[in-house]
Amino acid sequence: MSTQTEKTTTAPASQGSHHWVMTVELPGLAMQTLFGTCTPPQRATRHDVFMAIKSDIAQQDPEMARANVLFFSLEPNQL
Template identity: 70%
Template sequence: MTSPNENQPVSQQGTHHWVISLELPGRAMGTRYGTFTPPAGATRQDVFLAIKNDIARQSPEMAHANVVFFALEPNQL
C-alpha cells in the first residue's frame, strides 16, 4: 500500500497546526484551521493573536467574536 501523497509533490507546511472556533452569539459561529511557522522566540500567545488578527483582517465582523476553542500543536505525526 502506498501513502496518499507518495506520487504527489510535498507542499510546504507550517511547523504547527492550529484550530480555532469563534462565535458571535446569536449571529454566527465558525471554525477555521491551518498551519503556521512562528518566528523565533514567539510565544503561544503571539501565535494566537497573529491568527485571531488575521481572521479579523479577512472577516472584520469576527474581530470581536468570542473564542470558543483554540488548539496549537506541532504539525508532525
C-alpha cells in the first residue's frame, strides 16, 4: 500500500522588490522606526527612494517632516 501526501503552499502577499527601514527623531520629543517594502521605478537612485520615504513619513505625520534621520537601510527584498 502506498501513501501520497499532497503539500500545498500559498503565495506570500505581494511585496515590493526592496525592503527599507528608517529611524527618525525629533530630539527630545519623539523617535520612530518605520519599515516597509517598495518597488522603485526604473533608474531610481537610492537617494530618490530615501526622499520618497521621508516625504511619505512627513505626509502621515507633518511634524516628522523636520525629523532627523538616524538610520536608513534599503536592500533587495530577497534571501
